[in-house]
Amino acid sequence: MRSVAGTRFARGECDVIDIEFHIYSDRRQGLLPELGRIVMNSGFNVLRPRMRPSDEGVLLTLAVRGPKKNLLALQDRLSSNPLVRRFESNVVDGMERATPSGTDQIAKPSAVTGVHDMGDGEPDHQRVDAVLGQFARSYPKIFDKVLAFEYDLPQNARAASTRYAGKRLGAWVFKRDYALGARLNLSNSVKQIALPALRELVRNTELVGGNLHIMESPLSSMERYGNDGCHFLRGYVEGLLGEPGHLGNLRVTEVSCRNTGAEVCSFVITPAV
Numbered sequence: 632m633r634s635v636a637g638t639r640f641a642r643g644e645c646d647v648i649d650i651e652f653h654i655y656s657d658r659r660q661g662l663l664p665e666l667g668r669i670v671m672n673s674g675f676n677v678l679r680p681r682m683r684p685s686d687e688g689v690l691l692t693l694a695v696r697g698p699k700k701n702l703l704a705l706q707d708r709l710s711s712n713p714l715v716r717r718f719e720s721n722v723v724d725g726m727e728r729a730t731p732s733g734t735d736q737i738a739k740p741s742a743v744t745g746v747h748d749m750g751d752g753e754p755d756h757q758r759v760d761a762v763l764g765q766f767a768r769s770y771p772k773i774f775d776k777v778l779a780f781e782y783d784l785p786q787n788a789r790a791a792s793t794r795y796a797g798k799r800l801g802a803w804v805f806k807r808d809y810a811l812g813a814r815l816n817l818s819n820s821v822k823q824i825a826l827p828a829l830r831e832l833v834r835n836t837e838l839v840g841g842n843l844h845i846m847e848s849p850l851s852s853m854e855r856y857g858n859d860g861c862h863f864l865r866g867y868v869e870g871l872l873g874e875p876g877h878l879g880n881l882r883v884t885e886v887s888c889r890n891t892g893a894e895v896c897s898f899v900i901t902p903a904v
Contacts, residue, residue: 648699649678654709654718657688662714669712670695673705687716706811717823720811754795755788766800771831773800774849777863781850794866801870804828814877821900825868832867842886843868843898851889851896860890861898868898879903 656662659682667677675697682691697705709715762780766773781793809824822838829836835846850861865883873881880903887893 646699647696648702648722649694649696650675650702651721652691652693652695652709652718653720654691654693655685655687655689655716656691656714657716658714659689662689662691665714666691666693666709666712669708670697670705673708674698674701675705702811710813719808719827721808752787752791754791755784756795758784758788759792759796759799762796763799766796767803770800770804773832777850781863790862794862794869797863797866797868798870798873799866801828801867801872802874803870804867805871805874809871810875814875817872817878817881817900820872820878825871825900828871829864829868832864839897841899843900845896845898848889848896860888861885861896864896865898868900872900 654662654666663680663682667680670677670693675695677693677695679694680691682689684690695705706720709718758780762776765776769776777793777796780796781789784792805824805828808828812823815823818841821841821843825843826836826838829843829845833845833848837844837846845861845864848861848864850863862885865885868883869881872878882901882903884899884901885896886899887895887897889896
């Protein structure tokens with residue numbers, strides 16, 4: 632017999648959303664049956680469950696489909712379950728929902744739209760808008776496109792434009808992957824949002840004394856400027872942490888860079904003044 636929820640989906644009586652959850656747990660046994668029950672009791676259908684080992688025990692990936700209005704309740708039930716250490720989420724067709732024309736454009740960040748705090752000159756908004764779709768389609772393998780974009784910019788707009796592009800992409804990644812999470816304080820936001828998101832781009836990234844350390848940034852090479860060069864990654868972190876809005880305006884400063892001979896690229900996050 633068809634469920635009531637399934638009948639409503641077929642009749643188009645409610646908005647349906649596709650979500651992919653990445654759920655981390657330290658226990659494999661009973662995890663899928665328990666969380667599958669929660670998903671179904673929330674009115675969602677499980678589409679593609681996958682489980683694999685992770686540094687935290689196991690990673691369960693659940694693709695689910697169900698009524699958008701029930702999403703927050705499902706999130707609350709998952710976050711309060713003792714088997715769940717933490718989870719991330721991704722609106723599977725978020726790009727198409729955000730861009731009806733299907734052009735992979737990235738909307739301007741809702742909480743970080745200004746560039747008054749860039750501190751590196753004025754960004755070339757037109758060039759940034761033109762390249763963001765390429766970043767979205769290639770994410771997370773984007774550095775060849777970032778470098779090509781950077782080298783094509785005039786010197787006086789290079790730092791500000793690459794930083795602003797990173798900020799726009801970071802805000803998009805937050806909305807795509809982390810928007811369903813709790814409103815974390817700055818320290819936990821760095822640990823649970825900025826660090827894993829940066830590791831998607833650059834695997835060898837660590838959190839040391841509250842600062843983000845990137846051991847081998849693809850954006851640092853001694854031939855490029857002779858000064859700090861990871862402007863895109865500065866903006867990326869600012870977009871990730873600034874998009875939810877509750878932390879206020881933040882500024883990411885690169886205090887050491889391999890481009891100037893340092894061993895690591897190190898980033899400090901402070902409130903913008």
